[in-house]
Amino acid sequence: MDAIRTRIAGRALATGDRLPSVRAFAETMGVSPSTVVEAYDRLAAEGVIKARRGSGFYVTGANMPPLSVGEIGPRRDRAVDPFWVSRQSLDADATMAMPGCGWLPADWMPNAALRRGLRELARSDSSLLCDYGSTRGSLKLRRLLLGRFADEGIEAGANQLLLTGSGTQAIDLICRYLLHPGDTVLIDDPGYFNFQALLRAHRVEIVGIPHTQSGPDIAAFEAALHAYRPRLYITNAALHNPTGATMSPRTAHRLLSAAAAHDLVIVEDDILVEFEPSPSPRLAVLDGLDRVIRIGSFSKTLSASARCGYIAARADWIDGLVDLQVATSFGGPSPMATELLADVLAGGSYRKHIAELRQRLARSRDQAAQRLAPLGIVPWTMPRGGFYLWCRLPEGLDSADIARRCMDAGVILAPGNVFSISQSAAPFVRFNVAQMEGDRVYEALHVAMATAR
Numbered sequence: 283m284d285a286i287r288t289r290i291a292g293r294a295l296a297t298g299d300r301l302p303s304v305r306a307f308a309e310t311m312g313v314s315p316s317t318v319v320e321a322y323d324r325l326a327a328e329g330v331i332k333a334r335r336g337s338g339f340y341v342t343g344a345n346m347p348p349l350s351v352g353e354i355g356p357r358r359d360r361a362v363d364p365f366w367v368s369r370q371s372l373d374a375d376a377t378m379a380m381p382g383c384g385w386l387p388a389d390w391m392p393n394a395a396l397r398r399g400l401r402e403l404a405r406s407d408s409s410l411l412c413d414y415g416s417t418r419g420s421l422k423l424r425r426l427l428l429g430r431f432a433d434e435g436i437e438a439g440a441n442q443l444l445l446t447g448s449g450t451q452a453i454d455l456i457c458r459y460l461l462h463p464g465d466t467v468l469i470d471d472p473g474y475f476n477f478q479a480l481l482r483a484h485r486v487e488i489v490g491i492p493h494t495q496s497g498p499d500i501a502a503f504e505a506a507l508h509a510y511r512p513r514l515y516i517t518n519a520a521l522h523n524p525t526g527a528t529m530s531p532r533t534a535h536r537l538l539s540a541a542a543a544h545d546l547v548i549v550e551d552d553i554l555v556e557f558e559p560s561p562s563p564r565l566a567v568l569d570g571l572d573r574v575i576r577i578g579s580f581s582k583t584l585s586a587s588a589r590c591g592y593i594a595a596r597a598d599w600i601d602g603l604v605d606l607q608v609a610t611s612f613g614g615p616s617p618m619a620t621e622l623l624a625d626v627l628a629g630g631s632y633r634k635h636i637a638e639l640r641q642r643l644a645r646s647r648d649q650a651a652q653r654l655a656p657l658g659i660v661p662w663t664m665p666r667g668g669f670y671l672w673c674r675l676p677e678g679l680d681s682a683d684i685a686r687r688c689m690d691a692g693v694i695l696a697p698g699n700v701f702s703i704s705q706s707a708a709p710f711v712r713f714n715v716a717q718m719e720g721d722r723v724y725e726a727l728h729v730a731m732a733t734a735r
Contacts (some may be wrong), residue, residue, distance in 0.1 A: 283321045285311060290330070290341060293485055297343030301331060364475035370694045379726070381717045382685070382696035384523070385586055386669065390642070390716060392626060392635045396585060399625040403618060410617050417604050419445025419590070419614035423624040427592060435567045441597040442571060444604055447615045449553050449579030449591040450476065453516070455603050455610070456549055456575060456593065457484045461513055468506055468515040470498060472672070472701035472710070474523045474551070477516050490703035491515075493522065495663050497529035500536050507544040514547050520562045521554040524701050524712035525672040526665025534563040541573060552578045556636050557643065557667040571595055580623050583636065588619040643669050646715040653724050654713070657731065662710070671713045679734055681711045687730035693723055 289295040301307070301322070308315045322339050325331045329344040371383035403410075418424065424443050431438050446452040461467070463485040469477050471490030481488050489506050492499040498517065506512065519529040529537075541548055550565045555578065566576040571594055579591035593603060607614065614620075626632055650671055651661050658676035665671070675681055681697035688695050698710030718724075 283325055286321070286325060287330070290346065295341050297341050297346065299341050300337070301339040301341070303338060364479050364700050367475065367694070367696050367700050370689070374694060377692060379693045379717065379722050381713045381715075381723050382694045383714055383717060385582060385714075386639075386716045390639065391585060392631065395626045395629055395631050395635070396588075396622065398629075399622045402625060403622055406621065410621060413617065414612060415445075415614035415617050415620070417608055417614055418443070419592075420617065420620035420624060423590070423620045423627070424592075426624060426627050427594075431594065434561065434564065436571060436594070438571055438594055439597065442594055442600055444593045444595075444600050444607065445614050445620060446591040446593060446607065447611060448589045449551070449577055449581065450480065451611075452577040452579070452591040452593045453477070453480060453549065453551070455606055456577070457481065457486075457514075458610070459599070459603055459606055460547060461486055465514075466510040466512040468503070468510075468512045469703065470517055470522065471703050472524055472698065472707050473516075473703075474518070475696075475700045478703060488703055493525055493527065495525075495527045497522075497527065497533035498537065500533060500540070503537065504540050507540055507546065511544070512546060514549060515541065516549040516551065517565075518551050518554065519565050520552070520558055521665060521668040521670075523551075523554065524670055524696070525662060526668055526670045527663055528558075528562045528666055529565075531563045534565055534568055538565060538569055538574075546573070548574045550574055550576050552576055553582055554668050556583045557640060557669070559640055559667050562666070566594065575599070580627075583639070584623060584626055588616075588622050590615045590619050590623055640667060643667065643716065646718070647671060650713060650715040650718050653718075654727075657724070657727055659711070659727070669714050669716045671715055673711050673713060675709050675711060676731070679731060680708050682708065683734050684711070684727070684730045687733060688726045691726040691729065693726040
């Protein structure tokens with residue numbers, strides 16, 4: 283009964299949907315058919331489902347609980363649940379160490395430039411402080427972004443760019459616009475865990491593509507195109523989250539050729555692009571924003587408090603996405619946020635800030651790798667930039683268990699299976715090297731691993 287209620291709460295079963303047959307559900311649950319019959323009868327008595335003679339049992343819609351995204355898909359141990367990592371990191375207080383989070387420490391950000399921008403903002407016209415955002419977002423910020431695209435080789439017009447409330451909202455809008463429940467979407471395995479959570483909320487089928495040090499496994503990618511006819515593929519081409527890998531030119535060209543042959547749309551999340559020491563192959567650059575949609579935001583480099591994201595795509599898709607953002611948010615992102623970000627980006631200190639971040643992160647990556655080595659924790663690859671290290675634990679240790687033990691010591695980790703749709707990354711942990719200064723993280727790991735053996 284709980285299993286059926288969980289499926290209904292997660293909208294895996296909606297009003298009018300037929301429940302699995304008694305025999306099929308008995309096999310799934312590992313119980314006898316008579317147990318399933320009794321469960322169905324009890325649910326029918328409560329009005330949750332109803333029987334149709336000769337047809338089976340169907341969801342009535344009565345007593346339908348609110349949507350519970352956390353219940354979508356199989357329920358797993360909370361230590362390997364993406365929501366567990368997100369909640370612990372977002373709700374952590376100043377006493378917690380957070381090598382499992384996905385952002386830089388506040389004192390690494392351009393606080394002086396942000397404060398100058400806020401002072402200028404306070405003297406702005408009242409309409410900027412009080413009015414709704416325009417449908418496409420700040421023209422000033424969009425022009426800055428288009429200029430940076432042109433430097434990369436993307437010739438895009440103002441009608442090909444939309445500002446959004448965040449990078450996550452950008453993906454959500456694309457999913458709303460292009461997907462229907464039951465569609466198939468490809469993601470990397472391992473890959474950014476919130477892609478899984480968001481896609482489950484859209485009730486689509488998710489297929490993982492093994493990720494290698496040069497990008498997605500092309501053979502597996504092409505096989506998935508033939509087997510599942512997916513609608514979307516979502517990936518990071520550069521400084522992949524969580525592995526830190528960068529897609530090779532050969533993989534990028536084969537990926538785009540396969541996508542064109544199967545009418546697949548690619549969403550390229552470029553949120554970490556600024557941390558690359560030199561440009562790597564970009565799907566959006568090679569494709570020219572034909573079937574590749576680029577998304578990004580400023581939360582990693584400027585501020586996660588002044589949130590703003592963007593979508594760069596074909597002009598006809600942007601038109602549809604503009605209307606969808608109006609329907610769901612009544613306009614573009616906060617004018618105060620976009621004005622602040624545009625002022626900082628246009629200022630002379632931004633490039634210096636990024637250059638300093640790259641150097642500081644390079645030192646932190648090396649130091650973290652050196653300090654993890656005596657513990658037997660080894661990087662899967664040494665990234666060209668960014669702040670993630672994807673590391674393998676010593677033989678026989680499970681990262682979910684280590685994460686639970688470290689949590690007791692006030693240290694938040696991101697265990698490997700959080701990132702794996704196939705649940706095949708139990709020996710791995712993603713470390714944020716910017717959040718590992720001092721001894722606390724290493725001491726917690728040492729104790730957790732010693733007690734786990």
